[in-house]
Amino acid sequence: MQITDFSVDQNLKELTEHRTVVLPVACYVTTISENINGYIPLHWHDELQFIHVVKGTANFQINEEPVAIREGEGLFINSGCLHMAKDENSTGCVYICLNVSPNFVVSHELFTTFVSPYIQATNLQYLHLVPKDAWASNILESIRTIEQYIHQSQPFYEIEVSIELTSIWKNLVKNGIQLEFKERETLKNQRMKRMLNWIHQHYAEKILLEDIALAGQLSRSECCRYFKRYLNKSPLNYVTDYRIQKSQILLQQPQYSVTDVAYQVGFNSTSYFIEKFRKAMNMTPFEYKKYRN
Structure with missing residues (x-):
């Protein structure tokens, strides 16, 4: 399912509730041109966002940084970052969009150490996920797997989704980025x-x-x-x-x-x-x- 239009409050915070029935997770297959505006307008949300482009090229802007994500590549957008997306060259861009509550990627006991610093870091607005990097390739594979789990909704799929999310976060942390706080x-x-x-x-x-x-x-x-x-x-x-x-x-x-x-x-x-x-x-x-x- 795709959100063709979404509401934002007066702060540009998206009001869509990003969750399945049970999980604080939502997964959409999005065609940029099918949005009511013809593009994904500027907004932000508390959820972490993981994107895997399966067709065409998406031109994102995260805060003030532009980045082109091509077919087979992906993108991590951190919590609270302003972002928008366009298919400027009419490539028919389609991507899997995974939104997840930061509190759900690891257990409560590990959140302070392994999630909170990454949300607060000022040099981690986004990460460009390129398949040639093993850690990024693993994240892209997990995004595809989660989309299949949610779409098929087999028994116990919620546990499988939880396992994949932990794997995604482990691979992101293993990237070794040196966090900055400015x-x-x-x-x-x-x-x-x-x-x-x-x-x-x-x-x-x-x-x-x-x-x-x-x-x-x-x-x-x-x-x-x-x-x-x-x-x-x-x-x-x-x-x-x-x-x-x-x-x-x-x-x-x-x-x-x-x-x-x-x-x-x-x-x-x-x-x-x-x-x-x-x-x-x-x-x-x-x-x-x-x-x-």
């Missing part, structure tokens, strides 16, 4: 989340660059540098893109006209909304509304 990096991540949070609370209102910078306790120029590093766009361009994302949900409601939607998401002109929507979605809001209803 307060400045933690602060950068918190500031970016605060600015995004402010935008998501106020997107329907008039927004100035000064407002966004103030939310992050930054100057206007430093605010722009943050958005350039994390999202490769200006703060106000991000506001426009976010308004377009929110408009897609409202356009699927038959009671709202295109003009209604434009003003509800913060555009002060229907024609400007149509122009920006067409540029982002390669169709007008009217065409999108007809397509989705």
Whole structure:
């Protein structure tokens, strides 16, 4: 099953409950282009995420770091990291996505020693899993095995999943990365989340660059540098893109006209909304509304 759309709160934290009936684990086979936005928008969650690309190439961004994951490769995304994914070259990218609670990868007694430091490390936002590395190859194999266990749901599969998760974490730890803990990096991540949070609370209102910078306790120029590093766009361009994302949900409601939607998401002109929507979605809001209803 794939999540084609998911809810996030005003902090961009994903609200989807990542679990099976019994386990704090969820496994999806995801086709990027089938998401309602045509890509996986920026979000974060407490769960650890393990990805195995089975077709095409996925272009991820984790915090401010871009990374291309090709067919047969994978990716570990740490808890709390902002991330998004695109299939920019229309490769038909499909990947297995495994989300797991950090508290479940090892026993409670081992968590403080073998999990907590890795979650808190500022130099472990992600790991690129390349099959030529034995530890990474083992993780990729376990992701595939877990997907099969969950899909088939044979008796006692929950125990098998638990064993594979412990194996995944053992291989990740065996990679031997030297953990770093830099307060400045933690602060950068918190500031970016605060600015995004402010935008998501106020997107329907008039927004100035000064407002966004103030939310992050930054100057206007430093605010722009943050958005350039994390999202490769200006703060106000991000506001426009976010308004377009929110408009897609409202356009699927038959009671709202295109003009209604434009003003509800913060555009002060229907024609400007149509122009920006067409540029982002390669169709007008009217065409999108007809397509989705």
